[in-house]
Amino acid sequence: MSIAEDIAMMRADSFVAYVLNGLVQASCLFLLASGLTLIFGVLRILNFAHAALFMLAAYLAAQVITSTGSFWLALVLVPAVMALVGAALERALLRRVYDVPVPYQLLLTFGVILVIKDLIKLTWGTASRTIAEPPALRGATSVLGRDYPLYNLFYIAIIAVVAVGLWVFLHHTQFGKRIQAAAADREMASAMGINVPGIYTAVCAAGTALAALLGVFHGPMMNIHLDVDHQYIVEAFAVVVIGGLGSVPGALVGSLLVGMLDSFGILLIPRFQMAFIYMVMAAVLIVRPQGLFGPREG
Amino acid sequence: MAAGGSFFSTRRAWGAAPPIKVGLIMSFSGVVAAWGAAGRMGAFMAADEINQAGGVLGRPLEFKLEDDTSTNAAIAVQKARKLVFDWGADFLIGFNSSGTALAVVPILPELKRILIVPCAASPRITTEVWNKYCFRNHVHSNQKGAAGAAIAATLPYTKWTVIGPDYAYGHDSWGAFATHLVQKKPSVQIMSTQAWPKFAAGAYDSYITRILDAKPEAVYSPLWGDDFVTFVKQANRHDFFKKVGAFFTPAGLAMDAFYALRKEVPKGIYTCAHGYWFEHPDTARNKKWVEAFVSKWGELPHVTAHETYSAVYYLKAAIEKAGTTDTEAVIIALEGLEQDSPSYRKVIRKEDHQVITDVPWGKTQDAPGLIPIESRVGDIVLAKGEEVAEPLDQVLKRRKEGGTPPWMQYIIKS
Numbered sequence: 001m002s003i004a005e006d007i008a009m010m011r012a013d014s015f016v017a018y019v020l021n022g023l024v025q026a027s028c029l030f031l032l033a034s035g036l037t038l039i040f041g042v043l044r045i046l047n048f049a050h051a052a053l054f055m056l057a058a059y060l061a062a063q064v065i066t067s068t069g070s071f072w073l074a075l076v077l078v079p080a081v082m083a084l085v086g087a088a089l090e091r092a093l094l095r096r097v098y099d100v101p102v103p104y105q106l107l108l109t110f111g112v113i114l115v116i117k118d119l120i121k122l123t124w125g126t127a128s129r130t131i132a133e134p135p136a137l138r139g140a141t142s143v144l145g146r147d148y149p150l151y152n153l154f155y156i157a158i159i160a161v162v163a164v165g166l167w168v169f170l171h172h173t174q175f176g177k178r179i180q181a182a183a184a185d186r187e188m189a190s191a192m193g194i195n196v197p198g199i200y201t202a203v204c205a206a207g208t209a210l211a212a213l214l215g216v217f218h219g220p221m222m223n224i225h226l227d228v229d230h231q232y233i234v235e236a237f238a239v240v241v242i243g244g245l246g247s248v249p250g251a252l253v254g255s256l257l258v259g260m261l262d263s264f265g266i267l268l269i270p271r272f273q274m275a276f277i278y279m280v281m282a283a284v285l286i287v288r289p290q291g292l293f294g295p296r297e298g
Numbered sequence: 299m300a301a302g303g304s305f306f307s308t309r310r311a312w313g314a315a316p317p318i319k320v321g322l323i324m325s326f327s328g329v330v331a332a333w334g335a336a337g338r339m340g341a342f343m344a345a346d347e348i349n350q351a352g353g354v355l356g357r358p359l360e361f362k363l364e365d366d367t368s369t370n371a372a373i374a375v376q377k378a379r380k381l382v383f384d385w386g387a388d389f390l391i392g393f394n395s396s397g398t399a400l401a402v403v404p405i406l407p408e409l410k411r412i413l414i415v416p417c418a419a420s421p422r423i424t425t426e427v428w429n430k431y432c433f434r435n436h437v438h439s440n441q442k443g444a445a446g447a448a449i450a451a452t453l454p455y456t457k458w459t460v461i462g463p464d465y466a467y468g469h470d471s472w473g474a475f476a477t478h479l480v481q482k483k484p485s486v487q488i489m490s491t492q493a494w495p496k497f498a499a500g501a502y503d504s505y506i507t508r509i510l511d512a513k514p515e516a517v518y519s520p521l522w523g524d525d526f527v528t529f530v531k532q533a534n535r536h537d538f539f540k541k542v543g544a545f546f547t548p549a550g551l552a553m554d555a556f557y558a559l560r561k562e563v564p565k566g567i568y569t570c571a572h573g574y575w576f577e578h579p580d581t582a583r584n585k586k587w588v589e590a591f592v593s594k595w596g597e598l599p600h601v602t603a604h605e606t607y608s609a610v611y612y613l614k615a616a617i618e619k620a621g622t623t624d625t626e627a628v629i630i631a632l633e634g635l636e637q638d639s640p641s642y643r644k645v646i647r648k649e650d651h652q653v654i655t656d657v658p659w660g661k662t663q664d665a666p667g668l669i670p671i672e673s674r675v676g677d678i679v680l681a682k683g684e685e686v687a688e689p690l691d692q693v694l695k696r697r698k699e700g701g702t703p704p705w706m707q708y709i710i711k712s
Binding site for chain 2: 014017018021022024025028126127128129130132133139140147148149150151152220221222223225226227230231232262263264266267269274
C-alpha cells in the first residue's frame, strides 16, 4: 500500500488513534527528558544515570505493588523515596564534581548506573517483572467509536497535568523563580541571598522524582528488566538535544515531535521510522545548534 | 554486567586429569537475558550430573560464561575469540539470538572449535552461513514454521499478517511459516500491511493500531523475550487478541514470558514455546527431569535450559564416542548422533548438522492450579521430526547458492 493510499484510506478514528499513540510516546519521553533537562539546566551536569533511576523506581513500584497490591500507594511512595535518593545523590556525589571537567562528570554518573544495576541484581535478581494497571483503569473505552486503552488516556492526562504543574511551579512560584535565578547565574543568585546548594539538592530530588513518577506510570506499559534504561535514555537524550539542553518547554516540544514522528512514522514509512528522530535531531543541530528552545550561548 | 567466572561444579579429586573446557556464550544481559539465565541453568545441571558421575573420559567439565548482551554481534565475535584464544575453550555452546549467532558461525573455521547452538533459530545458521564446525541441537524456524502451518492451515482464516522483530530471525521465522502455510492452503492471502518493529522497540501501540486497521483474520508473531512480554501488555489493552481470529507465536510464549505475564498470558493463542513445553511429553523420563530441575533451581524449566542440557550431553556422548576432545574427531562423532533428550528423541543430521526432532504446538489456557504461572500450553499436537525437516536437497541447494532465503518475498516493509 502506498503512502498516499494509506492517508487517503485513513479514517478519522484511526487518525485519532495515531495521535493518541504519539501522545503516549511523547508523555513518556517528556517525563524522562524534563527531569534530565531540569538537572542539566540548573546543575550543569548531564546525568547519565537518569534512566537508571527511572528503572530503579519501576522495580520499587513492582515491589510495592506485589507487597501491598496497591498501585496508588506505589504512585505516592516511590517518587517520594526516589526524591530522597536524588537528594542524596546530589549531596554525596554530584556536588563534588561541579567544577571538574565534563568527562569526569560523565564517568561518575556512568558509575552510578553500574551501582544501581548491581543493587537491582542483588535485590531482585535478573528475571524481568511486570506491573498490572489498577483495576479501575483496565480495558478500553470508546474514542470516536473505536476502542482505545483506558490506561493510555489516563497516562496522557496525568502527564499533561504534571507538565502544566511543572510550568506553573517554575514560572509562578517564589521557589521556581529562585531555581531559574540559580540556573542563570550561580554566583549572582548566591549574592542575592538564595541558598544555591539547597536549590541544587532540591532540583536533583525533583528531577529524580519525575523519573520515578514515570517508573510507576510506565510500569504497566513495559516489561521491567535490567536494560530497560537503554531503551529509553537514547530517545530522551534526542528529545533534550532537539528541545535545547536545559529547557523544559524544549523538552515538551521535543517529546511531542519525537512521539508523533514515532507514531506516524510507523504508519507511513515504517522502514525509516527509527531514522526520523535522528534526521530531525541532525537538522536541528545544523540549523539551531543550541536546540529549538535552548539559550544561545557564546 | 558480565557474568563471567570459571566454574567447577563439584570439588572432587580429579588427580592430574585436566578439565574439558566449554565456553557458554549467551545473553546474560539485555532484552533476552532470561533466555541466557535459562541456558546457564540447563548447562550447569548437566555438568553437575556428569562431573558427579566421573566426568567425560575421566576429566571434569569446566564452564566459562560470556555475555553477548542480547544484541551485539561484534561483542559476540570478540567473546568467542576470547573464550578460545585466551581461556582455551575446547568447545563452544552458544547464542540465544540469531543476530549474534550468524556473526560468529563464519569465524568458527578460524577458531577451529565446534559450536553447538541450542537456541538461536534462524535456518540460515545451518544452511547459508553453515560450516562444518557448526551444530544445532534445537529445531529451527523452518521446522517450527512447517509444524505451525500444519495447524494454521486447518483454521478457517485466509488473511494473514505478521508483527515481528526486524532482523534475520524475525524474517526467517515468518517467511518459513508463510511459505509452508501458502503451500498447504493456497487460498491464504499474505497481507502487505505488516509490522516490523526493531528488536527491543519498547512501544508497540502504533504497530498494533496499524495491524488492527488492516483487519487481518490471523496474525503470526516471531517477537520473543522481553519484546513479546511488552507487546502482550500493550496489545491486551487494545483487545488485540480478541480482535484477530488466531494468533501464532513460535517463541514468544516460552517459560520466561509465562513467569513475567502469568494471568496476563492471552488465552487461546497458539505457540510451540520455542520447541519444548515442560508438561510434554507425558513420560516418566521427562517428569523426572522436570522434578530434578525444579528441585535444583526452584523454577520450571525453560526450553533453553532443556536445550543447553541436551547440548552438554551431546558433547559428552560425542567425546566418548571419539575417545578424544580433538575437534575433527568430535565433529565426525556428532554427525548422525542420536540422543534421548528429556523430551523428544533427537538426531543430528550428518549433512547439515541440524537436529531432526519432533515439534509441539499447542494452545494457551488457564491453569489456576499450576503455581506460580497459572497459565499453560495445552492441547499439544506433536509434528513428527521427519515430516517437518527441511528436505536435504533444498538445504544443500541453499547452501551452495548462498544469499538470502527464498521466503524473503513474504517480508513487506513499506
